[in-house]
């Protein structure tokens with residue numbers, strides 16, 4: 544992606560210089576993490592379990608300064624440009640539809656982090672918390688995406704993930720997320736999961752819409768990087784890697800094929816009205 548020298552957003556909170564956050568946990572943390580976080584990928588029992596172990600294992604962790612490397616700083620700049628791009632494009636799309644876009648914050652962290660949705664760790668993967676309207680990311684996730692989940696990697700894989708999380712912010716502003724959670728109440732787990740899949744696929748669709756309006760900045764291979772990331776974090780791909788079997792009723796994000804399909808649909812159409820993932824349920 545062509546990003547050097549472009550506008551950087553002021554809405555990035557870089558907490559990477561702090562080693563871990565103070566993890567103060569009360570009861571019901573498992574519920575908070577599972578129910579409230581729009582975790583990007585890999586929200587299997589196993590990863591949530593790991594996250595909790597990490598959080599609970601370090602209750603007294605103190606904050607200590609750790610200097611950022613030149614590579615860390617460059618990654619921070621890249622993230623600021625992608626966030627600025629999202630602000631510009633979604634600001635325009637909202638304005639064209641007679642609405643006002645409110646810029647979310649993006650928090651870069653390492654280890655663990657406190658959010659309005661509860662404590663979380665990097666094992667949860669990148670996520671959006673509707674409670675404080677912030678995207679939380681530990682950039683080490685992208686190494687894992689390559690080594691553990693077999694994605695191609697590349698800068699546009701990161702751009703796609705950021706755009707997916709911003710997609711959840713768009714859903715929050717439009718009221719879609721709240722409606723979805725209401726609809727989940729009283730439903731069986733399998734039915735509630737289907738709604739979650741629709742929400743996730745729509746976020747992939749919105750990431751595609753954002754990419755549509757960003758075409759002049761794309762390099763050859765960028766779309767393949769996004770599709771490879773989407774492919775790697777499909778529920779079927781993750782389950783077969785992590786637990787050796789696929790349980791469709793437990794899907795919360797959609798299959799690899801669905802995730803790629805909706806990203807591509809957003810990318811080709813550039814029309815937010817075509818993100819009709821809830822109609823397919």
Ligand SMILES: [Zn+2]
Nearest residue numbers: 581582583743
């Ligand atoms: Zn998501």
